[in-house]
Amino acid sequence: MPKESYYRLINKQLSAVLGDETNLIANLSNSAALLFESLPDINWAGFYLYEKTSDELVLGPFQGKVACIRIKIGAGVCGTAFKNNTTLIVKDVSKFKGHIACDAASKSEIVIPIVINGEKIGVLDIDAPITNRFDKTDQHYLELFAKILQKNS
Template sequence: MAEDLYIQQGTKEEQYQALLPQIKALIEGEEDLIANLANICGALKEQFNWWWVGFYLVKKDELVLGPFQGPVACTRIKKGRGVCGTAWQLAHTVIVPDVNQFLGHIACSSLSRSEIVVPVFKNEEVVAVLDADSEHLAHYDEVDKQYLEEIVKWINF
């Protein structure tokens, strides 16, 4: 596939419906994990213009920063710490409408206002998380959860 995305206007759901086949085409047949994670981040950032989007990879007893789009980020996160560590520990998606109300939130950027973190599984074990931050309150919802959970199922670890 060409490395150009078609940016869809419309509802959030319409945007995801147009983006998903493009992401699938970008990563289908590509065996390099880092390349695929990077392209997923790039596609999501370009379509939705989120403040930050990226992956943290499970390495031993912590999450380590992987491919991302946005300003510099926290490099390592312990299990159960912050939104990312909580999603890893609970093994399910966590949506935070206001990060300032999330006990133990790790403020990598003071401009981040809301967040969604989606675990990535291999053999029923969390191997990474997809993290997206917005500078707007209550930016993420069940529509994001549904489509982001679908995207992470395509990642081959």
């Protein structure tokens, strides 16, 4: 199945799963599960949420192996994407200066900032056990995925 096709299906499923639910944790939990079960060649999908009191990203709902709990803003791929409010695609995490290796099996990563009502609340983080897993097509459809999630939360 072409990548665009499965992403269109995933985004349609997300809209159906979220329905009228507005609880952020419930929506993030189902979103992580949907991505983890639907995307080929990934080993982690989840969210890090911004905690104002500590000025850090804190582990949120996810699917995959045990993960790092706290990430400083500007640190690693997640902290950098959050700080710069931009999607980051890292084709080979071993070449990303300051990469935080929560799972040694992860070889590539994509991180998308999550903004609700104009406020950055965290990031969507997806890891893969192969290099060069993510490209501009993944970015496009995962940013749409984030917009669907943001609209419902």
